[in-house]
Each structure stands twice: as C-alpha cells, then as structure tokens.
Amino acid sequence: MSDSPLTFTRRTALRAGLAAGAALAVAAPTSAATPGPRSPLLRTTGKTVAIFGGGMAGLSAAHELIERGYDVTVYEPAHLGGKARSLGVPGTAGPGRQDLPGEHGFRFFPGCYRNVPDTMSRIPFPGNPNGVLDNLVRVEGTVAGFENTAPIFLPVELGGVTQLTPQVIQNSIIGALRFIPDLPAHELAFFAKQMTMWFTSSTERRFGQWEYVTWEQIMRAEGKSPAYRKYLVNALTRITVAAKPQTSSARTIGTIGEALVLAGTGLVPEFSGGVDRILNRPTNAAWIDPWVAYLRSLGVRFVIGQGASALRLAGGRIESATVSGTGGTTTVTADHYICAMPVDRVVDLLSPAILDADPRLAGMRDLVTDWMVGIQYFLRRPTHMPEGHIAALGSPWALTALRQAPMWVGDFAATYGDGSVVECLSVDISDWDTPGLRYGRTAKECGAEEIATEVWAQLKTWLNTGTDWLRDEDIHSWHLDPGITWSADGIHNATPLLVNTVGSYDNRPEAHCAIPNLYFGGDHIRSHIDLATMEGANESGRAAANAVLDSADDPGSRATRFPLVDLPVFAGAKAVDADRFRAGLPHLLDL
Template identity: 50%
Template sequence: MSRPHGRPAGTAPPPSAAVSRRRVLAGSAAAGAGVLLPAPAARAAAGRDGRTVAVLGGGMAGLAAAHELAERGFAVTVFERKALGGKSRSIPVRGTGADGRRDLPGEHGFRFFPGFYRNVPDTMRRIPFPGNANGVHDNLLPLTAARIARNGGRSDITVPEPAAPGGLDPEVLRETVTGLVEQAAAVPPAELALFVNRFVVYLTSSDERRFGEWEHVPWWEYVRAEGASADYRTIVARFLTRGLVAVKERIASTRTVGAMGEAFVLSGLGLGADGGLARMLNAPTNEAWIDPWVRYLRGRGVRFAVGQSVEALETGGGRIRSVRLVDAAGRRRSAAADWFVCAVPVDRARALLSPAVLDLAPGLASLRELRTEWMNGLQFFLRRTPGGIGQEVNFMDSPWQITAVLQSRIWDRDFPRDYGDGEVADCLSLDISDWDTPGMLYGKPAKKCTRAQIAEECWAQMKDHLEDTGRSVLPDGMLHSWVLDPAIAWHPPSGGNVNDEPLMVNTVGSWEHRPESRTAIPNLFMAGDYVRTNIDLATMEGANESGRAAVNALLDAADSPAARVPVWRLHRPPELDGLKEIDARRFRAGRPNLFDTR
C-alpha cells in the first residue's frame, strides 16, 4: 500500500514556493514587526490592515494560535462555548470552599508533560509568572516517584521518591525487587524477545513503511498478542494502548503507538527532551498555567467571548464570511473576520461541515471518519494522605485502566489551608481510560454506571491493587468526597452516560482522514489534536503544535512579513538513518524490515 496524502510525519510543511516582492523588500528588519508593537498599537494596526482573526475554540489549540497571532500584531478574538483551557483546565467544585478557602480543585483529568514535549514548554516559557525567571515553565516539576500496582497478591514495582520523608523505605525496596523478579518470570523469555524484536523493527522502519504499512496494522496484531500469555497481553498490548492513550489495542494504529513508545524511550535517555522523562504542574492547572496565560493574552490585546458556541460557518465569495454564534440563552449573532482558525474539537468541527462549506473544501468531509473515545477524570478528596503511594500510580490490572496521582506529592499547596472546608488533606486524581470494559462491582462498563457507581468502582479497583496483600492503604473513612468530570452526564433514555468532551483517538488508517492546517478555503485554517501533526496523538502537545501550524499557514496566506512560528519535531536518532534508508529500499521492493522475523 502506498502512503496516503503527502508528507511523512516528522517533516515540516514545504515553505511557500512564491515569495512576494513585498516580503523581500520588507527584509529581516520587518519580519516579526507585529511582535514588537505594543498590544494596543498592534490591535489598531491590525484593524486598519484588515488582519482580524476569529479563533473558534479556547482550548489548547485555540490559545496557542491566539498567542502566536497576537505576538505578530493580529487582532484576535477567541470564541469559546464553555471555559478557556479546554480539556486541560481546572474545574473547581462549586460551593465547596469555606472560610475564605478556594473551592476544591476538580479537573477533566490530571496533567502529564512527557519530556519529549517541546512546543508546549516553549509556549510556557513565554507566559510571565510572578517570581519565575522562565514564566509558567518553572511551575513544572519532575515526576520522580511512580508505582506500577498489580492485583492478586503480586508485588508492586515502585520508583521511590529520592527526597521522600524518612528516606528510602526498606519495605518499598523489598517489594520493588520482588515485583521486578515476579514480572520477569511472568512473561516467558520468548515473548520478551518477541517484544524487543518488534520494538527494534519499528525503530528501524522508514517513514515509507510506517505510513504505508504500520499505519494500517493494529497494535494487537503487530505485537502478536493473540495466543500470548495473559501478562504479555496486559502489559504490552492493553496497557500501552488503553492505559496511555485511551485507544483499543485491536484498532490502535501501530504507527502511533510505536512512535509514542519510541519518544518515551528516547526522552528517558535524554535525547530530544525538554526535561526529564515526565513532569507535572505544581498547582491546579488554572492557577499554574491557564489563568496566567489568559492574563498575558488579554494584555496583548486578545479578546475572549466565553459562552459563545459556534453554530455555523457562513460562506460568501468562496471564503468564510462570518460565523454564527449562539449563547446559553439561545441568542444568535454573527461575527465577521478576515481570517478564521477553527480550533474546536473534532466532534464539533464535524457539525460545522455544511454543504456550503464542503462545496468549497470537500476534503474536510473525511473528518467524519475520525473516531473518538473517552478518557475522563475523577477526583477523590481525602481526609489524610495515604502512605506508600508516591506521586503517581498505574493500576495495571484495573478493568477501567485507571491511573492516579497524589496531588500532595506534586502541588505546592496546603490543602486544609487553601481549599475546601478545612478537612480535606489531599486529592487522589484519577484518569479513567477504559469506559467499555465491565467493572468488578457492578459488572457494567463505566458508560453504563451512574456517577456514584463510577466512584465506587474506581475506589474498589484501587483497593484491589493496593490492599491485595492484606495491608490497609485506602480505608473507607479516609474518603471525604469525590467529583466526576462534569462532561460525563447520565442520559436516562439511553440507560447510560453521554460525554460532552470525548477524545480523538488514532485508529488504523486514520491519518488519511485527518486534515492539514491549511484548507481549500483561503481564509479558513484548522487547529486541534486531530489535525496532522508531528506528535500525532491527541495531546496538549499535538494541540499546541497544530495551533502553530495553523498560524504559519495563515501567515503564508496573508503574505505576512512576520517571523514564522517555530515547530519542534520528535527526535529522530541520526544513528538509525542508514538502517532506515535500507528499510525504505526494502519496502519499495515489497520486502519486510531487515529485523522482521515473521
């Protein structure tokens, strides 16, 4: 099979072939002049020059696009239906704060910043934060203590926190060594060798093979999970897909899963990484990142219209003329602009594909082929901090593929002083990645459970892993309260839940259905984690990269002299270039990878 549509991942879009006389005359002194203008002057100049931009959506992609446009002198208005920050925002639990404390901090799901993120950290460095030399970026802390929890009496594997109170716990060390020995013995040597071989095959595969073959092979098939041991299927097939990226292993694109595995390994080796293997924010996302970002953008002249849903793209003269907006009260209005960046999630972007839009850009119809899944958060607020959990826990065998972080180990906050009613000492924040597998208490998938049943199931699944050797880690009396992501709502007619904020997932063959940032409509640009990006995964990094790509496409279309936005790519070890060139020739000849033993 040939690779669909254009360039491979990891390569930048080709620069515009035509360079205008105006841009040549402007020269390097004028490049980026909009960045140098004070915000009010930039907005006034933009208005005079017909450089108004409507950014549709205030999530990661929309804010990233607004940031780059504002720094280049464009007049930007962001229209957001719900709340700025999108899936990455904090969601305070209203009415829970008392005596001057803030409301308890809920969230769509905890924020995790792998070391191979480069675009998001660059943006963070340019967002001022009081007392921080590197802006919001200095609010990132390394994740240093993690636990892989198994159930059924098996020992867990713990990476202990170097500066943990009391130093290294001998019991933790004993359990970790035991767990490592158990895991090494659980997976047959032949299967370990098989997985190493499959990983080497992917590392040495050319882009031609990754797009032409691995894009169309499910991860389950690629790692040959059928008939393998239960532990091999759990760790290699299920956890690396459902636990990390919320996609099912039998339909997940090998190209995407393999690329993420490669990125984690390389960043762990310090190659192409902005920081360590993983980092997290030292406070709730809004406090540490989103609120300072919005303040900075307002200072640059960006306007925000929150509570305004984009209902339609209105066309005229072969372009987008305006957008029709509707607020919570049902009032409608139109907003015109010179340029439009569509940064709404894929499920909402599909709703904007009217016949008039598709007449101008028929290629956007393929958005309807993209698939979404659920990955949402649940927070347990605790009366005291549980022992032996560390910063992060992966509940490897949980039916719902739960991952959790203990916020007291990460946030620079005093819970009883800062949040709630004074009785909450900690927060165990969960991501639920599998909403389709039956749980252990009610025998129903999370999609079919009530909100209370979801909380009970998650609590039970954690205890099943942490208390399977007889010790008490999460006694029921420790629980103060809980909150589920409000995007999950019970829908009586269907006998289940609906999700207002699903996640785009990379299924086999999905690359060919994903749009580039520049569309066939000359003043419409796409941004979002479903747009083709180098990171190629529904993440904050992918959303940020897509916002940058949309701005660069807009600058080209506007024939702007402003400096183009830098876009970082995933690290590609040059040491493997020779093997990849050999593989490219073998692929074109219809032969397997040099290391493929099939």
C-alpha cells in the same frame, strides 16, 4: 485475493506510497524564520482573526498571532483551557480557603513534549525566571499495581543507558519491563524486538504499512500468553494514550512509545526535563489563568458562552460565521477564521458548500472519538503511597492515578476545602466499555455513584495487597468530571478525545484547506506527535497561525513547530528499510 494486514507486496507498496509521501510534509520540521510556501489560491491580506474554541489549540493560535500584531478574538462556549483546565468543586470551600480542586483528569508533561514547554516559557509567572514552565516539577517514579499482587515502585527513567543503539534500546526495554508478573522471558524479548523494529522502520514504512495495521497486530498478540496480551499489548497502550490496541494505528502507538523511551534514556538533549513532569498546583492556577491574563494584556479578546454554529461561504471564501450561546445568536466577520474545536463539533460546520470547495474535509466525519475522563477522591488521611503516578495495570477500566497534594506548593488542608482534606487522589478512567468488578457493568452503564464506587474498588484490588494505602473511612468526598451527564437517553460525555484508528491519518486534515481564509486546529489535526495530546493540540494551533500568516502574505517569522527527534544512529537501518519497503519486502526484523 486481498492483502493480509502484515503481508506487503509491490502492489501494496505502490498503493501506500501516496500516504507515505503526504506524511513527509508533516515529518519535516518547519522553520521559525522562513515563511511557508505561498498558495496559488486567493489571498487574505487583512489581520482580524476569529478563533472558535478556547482550548489548547485556540489559545496557542491566539498566542502566536497576537504576538505578530494580529487582531484576535476567541469565542469559547464553555471553559477556557478545554480539557486541560482545572475547576473548583462548587460549594466546598471553607472560610479563607478555596474550593477543592477538580479537573477533567490529571495531566503529565513528558520530556518528549517540546511545543507546550516553549509556550509555557513565554507566559509570565510571578517569581519564575522561565515563566509558567518553572511550575513543572519532575516525577521520579511510578507505582505499578497488579490484581491481588503487591504493588511495585519503579523509577520512570531507564537506568544505565550510556549510548543509543538498536541493541541498547532492545536491552533497555527488556530491563525496564522485567517486573511484569507471569510474563515469559521469550515473549518479553519478542516485544522488545518488535519495538526495535519500530525504531528502525523508515518513514515510508511507518506511513505506508504501520498506519494500516493495529498495535495488536504489529505486536503479534494472537497466541501469546495472557500476561503478554494483558500487560504489554493492552495495559501499556491504554494507560498511556487511552487507545484500544485492537483498533489503534500501530504507527501512532509506536510514535509515542518511541518518544517516551528516548525521553526515559536521558540521552536526548531535545527531550529534557525528565520523562515525566506535572504541575505544582491546579492547572488553572499554574498555567491557564496566567496564560489568559497574558493574552488579554496583549490585546486578545475572549467571548465566553458563545460558539460557532455555522459558517457562510461566498465567493470562494468564508464571508461570516454565526455564533450562538448565552446572549443569543450573532454574526461574526473577520479576515480569517480558525476552527479550533473538537472534531465532533467541527463536522457540524462542514456544510455541503464547504465540502464542495474542499472535499478532503469530509474525512473528518469518519474520525473516531473515545472517552478518557477523570474522578478525584478527597481524603482525610495521606495514602502514604510513593510520590508519582500510579498505574493499575490490567484493571478493567484501565485506571491511572496521581497523588497531587505532596507535589503541590503550600499546605493542601490549609488551602482547599473545609480543612479536613489532606490528599487529592486524581484518577483517569481510560476504558469505559469493559465490565467492572463490583457491578459487572461498563462505566457507560453506571451512574455517578456507581462509577465512584467501582473505581475505588478496582484501585483497592490493585493497590492494597500488603498495604493499607486506600481505606474507605478516609474518603471525604469525590468529584467526577462534570462533562459526564445523564439524561433519559443515557450517559453523555461533552469532552471525548480523538483516537487514532487504523488508517485514520488519511482522514485527518492539515491546518489549512482549499478555502483560503479557513483554518483548523485541535488534536485531530496532523502533527508530529500525532496523538490526542496537549502537545499535538498546541502544535496544531501553531500550524493554524502559520497558515494565517501565509494567507496574509505576512513577511514575518513563523511559529516553530517542534518535531520529534530523529536520531542519526538509526539512519542507516532506516535507509535499508526504505529500500526494502519500496521493493515490497518486509522489515528485516519482521520475522
């Protein structure tokens, strides 16, 4: 008889112990001053590094290594910045103006991010004492929209929290979510209790139990009201991390949920800057271009239009790499090789010889990716919505949005387009597999025009009750992420992101592997935030750089990997839970 997903016996605890023990290495912070442990494997003492991938992970690794005197070349097949980049919409600029600003999707920088802000503070920007970091602006509120119901403007931070205890956390969650319509009070209280259970769960239980159940299971969605299932379990999960609560690891969702709640209290010094921040101009102008320019000034070389297509293993180490793209195919040799590519491209490099050298890498083939892609609407009239993020809670395509023009420096109409566009409403589509309202089809079953029409229709249904915020006649044009393409065999997405399905932590690699001069970076690498985010990718680049330093026997300092906060106030409850978990007993609140 198999174990129920939420019933843990002594046998289950023993089986899960390996996962919990392996996870503790990631949970512990890495010192910036002390080199990591030496590997008994072959050493690689040279200092030339080839980085394949110029997204967040690749740029972060390049940053840490060039500052420590390494010879770094980054190979990027498409665009530096990866999914974090912005891009102009070609052909839309009028005289003296820039192209309208398009992007993969709007991004925000929660106060729980620590690695990304540290990197930003080390990138010079004219007039900014703290470099690119000073281009972040604080968001004070968000618009919550419901189907055919008047939208609500809410503060993003938890008000009135003066101390952090399990009871205060529980009460604060209840107070913050009272606005949800048709939600029974006892179910809201139950949700808050389950979140408190997460806050007081031990590391052993998080990695040994919660990793192996879904968020829907830990929140006991079965039998609850439609509002509980639609908003608390599904909508809050999808708009935050583009993850399906029916398949996502409860540990991953709980980790980011805890961090956001703590950031929202304003009481955690490490989570400074507010729960929600955005850039004050397009991402490339505010961050990526200054970053690339700074790295170039330090000596990093960028080869654009070329990506790794094969790795050659000889004598127990990587001897060379084949790169292909514009300009044909060439061979690259270096002392160290970092694969900072999306996981769906990394697996193509895992030859039988590489998997024989480190069989653990085969787990990457079982990781799952999903879609979260953006569309921008350029408007001739301001929407007059409050400044901040917009969440269409319960919308079929899990839409979130951001009014960008009011929070950007300068006059939008005078800077971009033909002068008639005054507003950019940037929208993220987080669910591509649920039928929409207008056509009754999923986003993956629609063409570009249909996607634009369907998204606009859902936004109007969720935001226009009692308002005239969104008017058809105000649309000047729209721009869908060019990574979405169509061919004879259907729709394609060039930029999927990892989703943390149940048990997927076991299949995710560390930055280093058994091959002493091969390393990995990207949102699929194990990290503290443990989610497909800029923060996780940035930390993975730091981890890859540290692995290079370890392999080279470098005596210098290591890049700091900033952990999430583990508050002492919960230590006693976690210690009790650790004992219960080892004894095969459930959490005290898991009733």
